[in-house]
Amino acid sequence: MRLYSFGPKFIAVAAAALLVAACETAPESTAATGGSGGATAPAPAAPAQRQLSLQxxxxxxxxxxxxxxxNKSDLSPQARATLDRQSAWMKKNAxxxxxxxxxxxERGTREYNLALGERRANAARNYLVNQGIAANRLQTISYGKERPVALGHNEAAWAQNRRAVSVVAN
Amino acid sequence: MKTMQIMPFAYRLALAGALLLGAAAVPLGEARAQLRIDITKATIEPMPIAISDFDAEGGSAAQTAINVPRVIRADLERSGLFRPLDPKSHIQKPADMRTQPRFQDWRVINAQALVTGRIENQADGRLRAEFRLWDIYAEQQLTGLVFFSTPENWRRVAHIISDAIYKRLTGEDGYFDTRVVYVSESGPANARRKRLAIMDQDGENNKFLTTGDNLVLTPRFNPARFQQEITYLAYPTGRQAPPRVYLFNIDTGQQELVGTFAGMTFAPRFAPDGNSVIMSYAKEGISNIFRMDLRNRREVQVTNDPSINTSPSYSPDGTRITFNSDRSGGKQIYVMNADGSNQQRISFGQGGQYSTPVWSPRGDLIAFTKETGGNFQIGVMRPDGSGERILSSSSAVQEAPTWAPNGRVLMFFREQPGRTRIWSIDLTGGNEREVITPTDASDPAWSPLSPLVQ
Structure with missing residues (x-):
């Protein structure tokens, strides 16, 4: 994940810790129906003197x-709720x-998973476009199964890895 | 003595910086004999074969005369078809076999075949390597050849001799004088470093082709340009942009983007004539197969289907393509004509999902990955979908078969927790072996044979 920080170095370190905390939070439900987004992370009180980067x-x-x-790219109700918040946030940060x-x-073959990752990224992107976000503000990249966040070899890890992640473009 | 016409040979082993100087293979006489291995049988008792140390003359020849037979023994042993006898058991010395071996000395140790040879470092700096293959019971020479090479190219000479022995005793082309391009992997799974690498089929002469600064996947050889060119997928370095298909010239290190597609291109393979690349192009969540002609840079859409269509692989005659599609709901294997017409599903196994189809260089089979009941299997079926056979099954993820140029052996990769390695297996389903690589390794692609000996 890209670290997006404007602050001095010690703030960047604090921000990194914050991001790790958010990333390591498992989805609410690790069942095959999918979980909700990183908003479920317990947001620790940010240091009063610093401002969060956009990311x-x-x-x-x-x-x-x-x-x-x-093997699916359908958006669950929780996924749509997260994307609703993302579209509102994009409208606020125009x-x-x-x-x-x-x-x-990891349970799939490399080439097919590149295509499946692209299909998932587009499912999220299309939802945002349908919420009124200009298409030229949204790019997609598939990483297939090459960039897992959860390193286990079990359903809990796989559920976290089947994902579409929005990253502020640099 | 029969005269064998050898085509002029100017193969450049650019990575090793070596040059096999117009390797003239001079036949040393041949006889008809019964000694033969039938490699189509499911279980084979490996043939006991003695590969003697070679006779030597001149300079460093003595070391080469030990090294060359050592590599031949290893090649033949790994094939599963031969059981090379321990050199310590050999009775007759190399220097005593310049005219003919004492066959009874080899019968005593139960050798059915014997390989003898001679290495000379010539005054002109070239290496002269001679070998003879003997039938111990018929007391006959089966084949014999002389090669000329640069001394540092001795490994390649050994593999060429292994191929000649394999061919004489099985009737099939060998696959020892080949290389494998693959993805070398290191680091933790969430920050995995992946580099293109190339090595001899026995894991020697490993070279890295890329630095690992950017993610690369799925390298494949150009079958018509003899180990000089590959196509592969690369992510851009330091930019948020989709990966694309590139060409890589192994001689020069030059890389070139294939096509002018707006988004991700992936799953590339060359056509059998090497003049075009077939690949997938992903757009708006749909992946279709396109062909780009490398001569006129024209892009032609081959499939037009609103699902995922990927992993295309040509039949060796170039008239048909097998590919992977999830248009039916799950991943299945299809075949079509090269122009995209007549698309037919061929995989129907109960409860299985099929992907990574690869057409055999003999044309008779399609290898695939099958996911069923939590297992990953490597198997083959005929191009009409009949005759499905599973060769290897694992609860670990394994995938991406690649064919030896003779269509008798497959390599694939298996991801066990903490250990990702290339494995090889015979078409019979036997002789499964790990291919020794210096790092974790995935996405193997076997080279074609070099043009050398007819």
Missing amino acids: EDLVVNVGDRVFFAT QVRLVVEGHCD
């Missing part, structure tokens, strides 16, 4: 990711462009 704000206060069932990364779990 941190997206991760902590909006939810940067949605989850999918095995200059922001997002890259939507599509990912898969």
